[in-house]
Amino acid sequence: MPAAAAAASTLLRPAPAPPQGPEQRASLLCTPKNRAAAGGRRSLSFTARASSNAGAKVSIPKQWYNLIADLPVKPPPPLHPQTHQPLDPSDLSPLFSDELIRQEVTDERFVDIPEEVIDVYKLWRPTPLIRARRLEKLLGTPAKIYYKYEGTSPAGSHKPNTAVPQAWYNAAAGVRSVVTETGAGQWGSALAFASSLFGLSCEVWQVRASFDQKPYRRLMMETWGATVRPSPSPATEAGRRVLAADPSSPGSLGIAISEAVEVAAGRADTKYCLGSVLNHVLLHQTVIGEECLEQLAALGEAPPDVVIGCTGGGSNFAGLAFPFLREKLRGGMSPAFVAVEPAACPTLTKGVYAYDFGDTAGLTPLMKMHTLGHGFVPDPIHAGGLRYHGMAPLISHVYELGFMDAIAIQQTECFQAALQFARTEGIIPAPEPTHAIAAAIREALECKRTGEEKVILMAMCGHGHFDLAAYDKYLRGDMVDLSHPADKLEASLAAVPKV
Numbered sequence: 001m002p003a004a005a006a007a008a009s010t011l012l013r014p015a016p017a018p019p020q021g022p023e024q025r026a027s028l029l030c031t032p033k034n035r036a037a038a039g040g041r042r043s044l045s046f047t048a049r050a051s052s053n054a055g056a057k058v059s060i061p062k063q064w065y066n067l068i069a070d071l072p073v074k075p076p077p078p079l080h081p082q083t084h085q086p087l088d089p090s091d092l093s094p095l096f097s098d099e100l101i102r103q104e105v106t107d108e109r110f111v112d113i114p115e116e117v118i119d120v121y122k123l124w125r126p127t128p129l130i131r132a133r134r135l136e137k138l139l140g141t142p143a144k145i146y147y148k149y150e151g152t153s154p155a156g157s158h159k160p161n162t163a164v165p166q167a168w169y170n171a172a173a174g175v176r177s178v179v180t181e182t183g184a185g186q187w188g189s190a191l192a193f194a195s196s197l198f199g200l201s202c203e204v205w206q207v208r209a210s211f212d213q214k215p216y217r218r219l220m221m222e223t224w225g226a227t228v229r230p231s232p233s234p235a236t237e238a239g240r241r242v243l244a245a246d247p248s249s250p251g252s253l254g255i256a257i258s259e260a261v262e263v264a265a266g267r268a269d270t271k272y273c274l275g276s277v278l279n280h281v282l283l284h285q286t287v288i289g290e291e292c293l294e295q296l297a298a299l300g301e302a303p304p305d306v307v308i309g310c311t312g313g314g315s316n317f318a319g320l321a322f323p324f325l326r327e328k329l330r331g332g333m334s335p336a337f338v339a340v341e342p343a344a345c346p347t348l349t350k351g352v353y354a355y356d357f358g359d360t361a362g363l364t365p366l367m368k369m370h371t372l373g374h375g376f377v378p379d380p381i382h383a384g385g386l387r388y389h390g391m392a393p394l395i396s397h398v399y400e401l402g403f404m405d406a407i408a409i410q411q412t413e414c415f416q417a418a419l420q421f422a423r424t425e426g427i428i429p430a431p432e433p434t435h436a437i438a439a440a441i442r443e444a445l446e447c448k449r450t451g452e453e454k455v456i457l458m459a460m461c462g463h464g465h466f467d468l469a470a471y472d473k474y475l476r477g478d479m480v481d482l483s484h485p486a487d488k489l490e491a492s493l494a495a496v497p498k499v
Helices: 003-011 022-027 032-037 098-105 115-121 133-139 160-172 186-197 208-213 215-223 237-245 253-265 279-285 287-299 315-329 393-400 411-425 434-450 468-475 486-494
Strands: 045-047 057-059 063-065 110-112 129-131 144-149 177-182 201-207 227-231 270-272 306-310 336-342 352-357 366-371 405-409 455-460
Touching: 057 287, 063 279, 063 287, 063 315, 098 160, 098 279, 115 160, 129 287, 133 144, 133 411, 133 434, 144 287, 144 434, 160 177, 160 186, 160 279, 177 186, 177 253, 186 201, 186 215, 201 208, 201 215, 201 253, 208 215, 208 227, 215 227, 227 253, 237 253, 253 270, 279 287, 279 315, 279 393, 287 315, 287 455, 306 315, 306 434, 315 336, 315 393, 315 455, 336 434, 366 393, 405 411, 405 434, 411 434, 411 468, 434 455
Parallel strands: 144 455, 177 201, 177 270, 201 227, 306 336, 306 455, 336 405
Antiparallel strands: 045 057, 063 110, 129 144, 352 366
């Protein structure tokens, strides 16, 4: 066990027993006064759940925020894969419902959240903003570390923030079935959950490496009624091509997207849903940052000096960071923004900014983004949700404008940080947010060296209860760091379309 992790174990203490009855559990979300005023139903006003909880009221946002409205330079448009001309919104109709297409291309600053979606959000929102005081004590830092914890959702991550509206809009449009891809299974389980609420059938193509590593994610999806298939698969043309070239392929999110898109395009009653990358997905996730702004103000805390989040496709990072970036552009605060990616899939730090396909088979529109090449298959690291060859075009654009930074961290450092966090804060993080934790610890230790009293805010996007096999591998000393082979990266970048 790493020395730092062993030191952290001295700070363990038992957690309080959870409330047992439904009314007691509901009391964690809203006050008796609010419940009575709402006739027994939960209202939109909740108690701020931060470590110094002083009873301040925090509301579920009623609107999503669209950063595009406030950018000084608008992002490049997606292109039609055949003509290389700007995509017409109608070109997306075979895959997405009309309202989601409208949200994908809108320049409106705010988009109203439907009441039906807010009603489901009430099951877990607002999510806690917690000060990591015990971790601060372990590190001996003068910095304040806050984390916005999205693991309280039914699926255990931030993904239901967009799964619920995507399922609702499709159901309202008369769609009967949705299909998607998933890496670690957090997005797939979120869409399975949301689909079960709105009477949709759900089919999930899960990256083979995660399908094998995380059987309980598959069972979670199946419990909510989804059909789960490993990717690549001989059931699709895209899968057959991959398996012909590499019968033992671990799969990738790009391959799984190809299979899901192929299935959706071939069924008249089916639409495709995506858990990251696209503008409307990032839009839905801004409930995270909007809540967090209000929570920090309710606590009387200074604006953060740095905002940190892990990035795979980018929705978790964008959800927390974009509302804070809005305030920075207005001159209200000046945080730095740091995206953290795995060293085995360093899209922002090693990729090129170019038009590329969002999937391996080349079925999607061409998007201007940081990419390792749509044929790049990352090594099977345990952070399966970060194994994507590209980055959200909007995040890529923000990065190119110089509004944020990016770093890549190896997985052993991330899991060491995860143990420090778990043994002080009590939450076992999913492998993906361990990257943010590792970066936050680096920042806090730099504050220890300089004496700066910074406010560090990080995105804790989900728990790791279904990822314990990865922790077992680390604790046994069997986890190794994986990189991106230069020859493989060079070959995949050579295949990026010339636009």
